[in-house]
Amino acid sequence: MTLPPAYSVRNLNFYYGRSQALDDISMEVQQNQVTALIGPSGCGKSTFLRCLNRMNDTIQNTHLEGQVLLNGVDIYSDTVDVVDLRQRVGMVFQKPNPFPQSIFDNVAFGPRVLGMVKDKSELEETVENSLKRAALWEDVSSNLHKDALSLTLGQQQRLCIARVLATKPSVILMDESTSALDPIATLRIEDLIQELKQDYTIVIVTHNMQQAARVSDYTGLFWLGKLVEFSLTTEIFTRPSQELTESYITGKMG
Numbered sequence: 396m397t398l399p400p401a402y403s404v405r406n407l408n409f410y411y412g413r414s415q416a417l418d419d420i421s422m423e424v425q426q427n428q429v430t431a432l433i434g435p436s437g438c439g440k441s442t443f444l445r446c447l448n449r450m451n452d453t454i455q456n457t458h459l460e461g462q463v464l465l466n467g468v469d470i471y472s473d474t475v476d477v478v479d480l481r482q483r484v485g486m487v488f489q490k491p492n493p494f495p496q497s498i499f500d501n502v503a504f505g506p507r508v509l510g511m512v513k514d515k516s517e518l519e520e521t522v523e524n525s526l527k528r529a530a531l532w533e534d535v536s537s538n539l540h541k542d543a544l545s546l547t548l549g550q551q552q553r554l555c556i557a558r559v560l561a562t563k564p565s566v567i568l569m570d571e572s573t574s575a576l577d578p579i580a581t582l583r584i585e586d587l588i589q590e591l592k593q594d595y596t597i598v599i600v601t602h603n604m605q606q607a608a609r610v611s612d613y614t615g616l617f618w619l620g621k622l623v624e625f626s627l628t629t630e631i632f633t634r635p636s637q638e639l640t641e642s643y644i645t646g647k648m649g
């Protein structure tokens with residue numbers, strides 16, 4: 396069964412002031428799959444990721460051309476509610492950024508602000524389910540009111556994932572979300588990504604080629620703001636169609 400794509404990005408150009416960061420990007424992001432974006436520093440991966448939930452809107456003096464359709468609807472059209480969009484498209488950043496509050500309050504934050512739960516017991520259920528889905532429940536269930544900053548970095552990053560899950564998104568964007576973690580914590584997050592793709596569309600940015608090869612179904616190589624190649628991960632890593640891709644993944648360039 397082929398699902399319709401989550402995102403259809405069409406001829407996307409993005410500018411910071413007069414400097415063009417993305418050049419005519421067209422790509423489809425498949426539902427319930429993991430898409431990895433790779434490429435050297437400054438090639439536009441984060442900029443592209445932020446186009447997917449309009450996070451770039453918060454940066455002054457930027458300009459976008461082209462279309463980003465999510466489930467067939469252009470997220471840049473005037474009728475789209477950005478708060479609603481960011482609830483549907485959650486983001487996990489490079490460094491874990493829990494609020495200096497309890498574990499419980501971190502996960503409860505989104506549902507509270509968005510008015511998603513009717514009472515305390517529904518909130519508790521949402522927090523528990525989110526922590527379970529983020530593979531953190533076993534670590535923290537006996538101590539939900541502990542300060543989130545007392546957790547290890549790997550746990551903090553899973554908490555940030557739980558915080559995103561609590562708002563019931565359909566897409567999760569992860570910008571180098573394991574780069575601050577040790578190898579064991581990284582593998583735990585990679586396992587989690589594999590599990591979560593059953594229910595979520597996931598787009599990750601990574602500098603780690605092995606990670607892209609291990610966890611993603613599709614990979615796109617960005618280079619100087621252009622999408623050089625986009626294909627099934629197995630194709631990219633075994634028989635790339637572009638010489639540049641081959642050079643990059645074998646470490647000869649970038």
Ligand SMILES: Nc1ncnc2c1ncn2[C@@H]1O[C@H](COP(=O)(O)OP(=O)(O)OP(=O)(O)O)[C@@H](O)[C@H]1O
Nearest residue numbers: 411416434435436437438439440441442443454617
């Ligand atoms: N807030 C900003 N204001 C101005 N220019 C920016 C801004 N953010 C990024 N850029 C520029 O846009 C281009 C793409 O940057 P981007 O951060 O998307 O690259 P990246 O592929 O994510 O790099 P890295 O791997 O280092 O994170 C770069 O030339 C960068 O300097």
Ligand SMILES: [Mg+2]
Nearest residue numbers: 440441442570
């Ligand atoms: Mg980046």
